[in-house]
Amino acid sequence: MAEADGDVLLEVKGLGKRFGGFVALEGIDLTIATGERLGLIGPNGSGKSTLVNCLCGTLRNETGTVTFAGKPLNGLIAHERTHLGLARSFQLPKPFHSMSLVDNLRIPLLYTVNARPHHHLTDAAIAERCATLLKDVGLADKARRRPRDLTQVEMRKLELARAVATEPTLLFADEAMAGLSHSEIEEILAVLLRLNEQGITIVLIEHIMSAVMSFSTRLVVLVAGHKIADGPPQEAIRNPEVERAYLGE
Ligand SMILES: Nc1ncnc2c1ncn2[C@@H]1O[C@H](COP(=O)(O)OP(=O)(O)OP(=O)(O)O)[C@@H](O)[C@H]1O
Ligand SMILES: [Mg+2]
Numbered sequence: 330m331a332e333a334d335g336d337v338l339l340e341v342k343g344l345g346k347r348f349g350g351f352v353a354l355e356g357i358d359l360t361i362a363t364g365e366r367l368g369l370i371g372p373n374g375s376g377k378s379t380l381v382n383c384l385c386g387t388l389r390n391e392t393g394t395v396t397f398a399g400k401p402l403n404g405l406i407a408h409e410r411t412h413l414g415l416a417r418s419f420q421l422p423k424p425f426h427s428m429s430l431v432d433n434l435r436i437p438l439l440y441t442v443n444a445r446p447h448h449h450l451t452d453a454a455i456a457e458r459c460a461t462l463l464k465d466v467g468l469a470d471k472a473r474r475r476p477r478d479l480t481q482v483e484m485r486k487l488e489l490a491r492a493v494a495t496e497p498t499l500l501f502a503d504e505a506m507a508g509l510s511h512s513e514i515e516e517i518l519a520v521l522l523r524l525n526e527q528g529i530t531i532v533l534i535e536h537i538m539s540a541v542m543s544f545s546t547r548l549v550v551l552v553a554g555h556k557i558a559d560g561p562p563q564e565a566i567r568n569p570e571v572e573r574a575y576l577g578e
Contacts (some may be wrong), residue, residue: 335362338499338530339384344393346376346383346554353379354554357393361499361532366525368545368562369534372574375551377534378420381501385417386410398498412444416497420504422488424476430487431472434459437494459494465527466490466520482513489520493529500524503534514540542566550574 337360344357354376361367371377382388384395386407395402397413405413424433438458442450450458463469466486471479479487485505492500502521506514518540525531535541541548541562548565550558552574558565565571 335364337361338363338365338398340396341384342394344380344383344390344395346379346388346390352554354383354390354551357551357556359549359556359559361530363498363530364525364528365530366521366544366546367530367532368541368548369532369551370536370538370541370548371551376554377551378503379554380551381417381503381532381534384410385415385501408440411495411497412441414496414498415501416492416495416499417501418485418488418492418503418505420507422476422484424484424487424491426476429473429475430463430468430479431456431459433476433487433491434462434494437491438462438496441495462490462494465493465523467516482509482516485509485517486520489517489524493524497529499530499532501532501534504536505533506535506537506540518544538566 339361341357341359344354346354357380369377379388383390386402386405386409397415400413402410425436435455438455442448442455460469460472463472466489468483468486468490471483476484476487489502489505506517509517514537521531521533521544533541533544545562547560548558548562549556550565550571557570557574558568
């Protein structure tokens, strides 16, 4: 099994999560290096979103340890993890519907900036960062619009921008492309690649295999709450256990 090269950003050891008697995740070990583009795949219900929820602090794992940028995360609640540099976009976008796009970014950005008392930013600097972020995701011309004015692909871009507004070092993009056309998928991939080039480590959770394969420098496969493969994408998908999980016995 391949391990991440380079600086370790996130280290997960023996993570387990139950819902009542149901074991959603068991014995998950995972290392993510700074700068990686990691694809996280697995059949429906295999535990991908649950893993993201445990790492970002919206769910509590019962077993295991998580270390992020050298700091143990166990016991930290979601917003404390956000302030350390962990961000995620949701499978179903969750914008502030009554606010303009620029305000949808200003809120998470202020939230992050205000947590750093020695890094005060002027209103003009905040506005500039929001504008840059909207430009990065291709929504510069919609700054004053509301989320309801957006197409589906634009809504996904806004969801990513809202996550990136917290200035993360690690971003989990949970099914940011489901239901999009081929060209729209390419647009989202281009956004994610740009963010990665800007230094954000990205975990892409996705069922669209062509997108996962073109984006990922490493692939992790979950099946029924267990990690069954971890390595170079072409090797991981040829793993017999992975083939069985996807194609059936
Ligand atoms: N809050 C919860 N309470 C009870 N069971 C849950 C909860 N969240 C998830 N589950 C169950 O845990 C399992 C893993 O769900 P999860 O959402 O992590 O899967 P996933 O890999 O993200 O699937 P998909 O590809 O469909 O998004 C599923 O069986 C799901 O029904
Ligand atoms: Mg999911």
